[in-house]
Amino acid sequence: MSKSAVGILSAIAGGLAVFALVQFTSLGGEAHPPVRLNIQDTPIDRETRGLTSFAPIIKRAAPSVVNIYSTRIIRQRWIEVHPLFNDPFFRRFFDIEPRQLRSRPQKAQNLGSGVIVSSNGYILTANHVVEGADEIRVALPSSGREFEAKVVGTDPATDIALLKVDADDLPAITIADSDNLEVGDIVLAIGNPFNVGQTVTMGIVSALGRTSLQINAYENFIQTDAAINPGNSGGALVDAEGRLVGINTAIYSRSGGNQGVGFAVPINLARSVMEGLVEHGEVLRGYLGVTLQMAITPDLVEAFNLPDASGAMVVEVGRGTPAAKAGLQNGDVIREFNGKKVNDRPHLRLLVAQTPPGTKVTLKILRGGEPGKKPVEREITVTLGRMPEEYLSGGLPTAPxxxxxxxxxxxxxxxxxxxxxxxxxxxxxxxxxxxxxxxxxxxxxxxxxxxxxxxxxxxxxxxxxxxxxxxxxxxxxxxxxxxxxxxxxxxxxxxxxxxxxxxxxx
Structure with missing residues (x-):
């Protein structure tokens, strides 16, 4: 190295989620009624043999899945379609008055699905199904009833939206604990693909905890080969007992249709978003205040004498942040967050974001000393702050x-x-x-x-x-x-x- 002489020296089924500040639309400003959830968090019985039909299960779950029709009104001036009529000569020649050039509304419609999670009218769906909508209609295929829906709140960072209809006797689905899922479990996707009517497809859980797909700002997807197509977005992914385990949101496809790689937001994540929207009108996310290495490479494992590549490596601690106050240092590798193993950078971002501000959490870290020596395991207690607005799209700064x-x-x-x-x-x-x-x-x-x-x-x-x-x-x-x-x-x-x-x- 030498010193210079002179110092000169960043296809989804129905659309993409937007990385943005949490949006919120209140229902006339009144307090929201409580959400009445039917929760059954026991794992499924994986020893059951000889099942020949899922019909009884579908009969329990399908009535809770609804069709969602959203309409966005676009106002377009006629002269924008016919620019010649900007010229007064042409308007006089064709005897067109200026009043005839007023804006003419056009309607853009979107199709999706949703899931009734509370008998008093709360419905979970994908944010991109209702984003920017001026009108939302919800139809119950099982009964033929239709309702006008209002948006309680949306969270583009997870592609989750919560709707409310004026009803108190709706068939609410039973909610499972998505943390109990295992790869290989049978799952069923219920929705309204291509507006052909309510459809059920079957597959298995292909993978869990999918991240870094660049679909949402916060990702922890369930991957499934159950067919998911346009119109399924916002619909239900249920387990072999008909309990809701995920909200269908995206597919990977070269053709625009199903190719066996679909993704659903785990219901545990969707529930935490829903609870924040009902209680606060927005999702309040925790904040640690560190910049994290994109990945712990084999070279970094060797350089830091780490036992393996799991965890999230701190490369910068923000001044005055909760991390700085707790004593986190550059080069620390966060291996556990409040007792949960940290797999990688996206996993830590999600764990922090899902924890309310003000929560005191324990971090288990590896901290190195002199080069060539093994790092020492330590525990640090941090009181999380509230996510600053400039980080709301991503949760934590990310190292290139x-x-x-x-x-x-x-x-x-x-x-x-x-x-x-x-x-x-x-x-x-x-x-x-x-x-x-x-x-x-x-x-x-x-x-x-x-x-x-x-x-x-x-x-x-x-x-x-x-x-x-x-x-x-x-x-x-x-x-x-x-x-x-x-x-x-x-x-x-x-x-x-x-x-x-x-x-x-x-």
Missing amino acids: HEDDSAGEYDALDGVVVSDLDSNARQRFGIPSHVRGALVTSVDPDSNSAEAGLRPGDVILEINRKPVADADEAVRLSENLRGDRVLLRIWRDRSSMYLTVDNRKRR
Whole structure:
């Protein structure tokens, strides 16, 4: 590494969920009546044999699944369709008065399904089914009754919406505990695909806890091969006893139709959203205040002497945040959250977001010390804050994805750095609190370039040692030992770790 002479230095069935602030529409401002849920949280009997028909189960569950017809009114001026009539000459020639050019409403209609979860009129559905709707009608196929529905609240971050109809004798579905599901369990999808009428399809739970699909901001999907098609969105996914385990929301498809890869929001997640909408008019999400590494790569496992790649790695602790007050540090790996094992970054984001602000939680972490030594397991207690508005779409800041790719060069040869000055901060958008050495150039044939280091990055740490300026970066880069060098850098408004190969090129 050398110092430069001059310091210059981001197809769903029926639509996509929107990453946005929780929307809320009250029912005339009055208090919402309580939700009367029928909950049965015991696991299914997986030892049952010889089932020849699901008809009795469907007879119990199907009456609770409704068709939803939403209408959005679009006002379009006639002159926008016929721009020639902007000219007064043409209007006079065709004897058209200005009043004839007023807006003419058009209706855009959407089709979906929903599930009655409370006999007094609460219905869960997918947010994208009713998003932006001016009119919503709910039809009960089992009885032929229809109701006008109002939106209690929506949560685009999970693609869940809660509707209310004026009725008190509706057939509410029985709700299961979706945490009891296992891969291989039989599930049934009930909805109104393509508006052909209520339809039931069967499959199994193909996978649980699906994340990083970029469908919703918060993801913990049940994956199933039960056929889900346009019109099924918002409908029920039920277990072999007819109990609600998920709200159907999306498919992966090259054709637009079912290809055996469908996704449902677990009912436990949908319930927590529903309860927040009824009680508060919005979903109140917990906030930790850390930036997390996108993934714990094998190189990071080796660099931090971790036992495996599970957990979520902290790369930056926000100043004044709950995490900072509790003593979390850069490089900590969060392995448990309030007694629940943390699988990865998306899983931790979901666990934090589902926990109410003000809750005191216990984190089990791995914290490393000197390079080459095993990290020490510790417990830290954190009182969660409330999610700031700028993070509501994602829940926690996310470190950019590491370009994980692996001589005559040592790890940081070919890297030129300079001190951070006002010009460099302005050019690269580097805030005043960031301290380190600015990378001004990287030899494209160097090990650092292959690891993903690039001009504009700020080196914050080298092998867990802080870098105050360019001189210190150069000093720390001399006589680096070990197969890999661990860098913590600042890029694109957040921090991340990179591992650079420190071996000779072959």
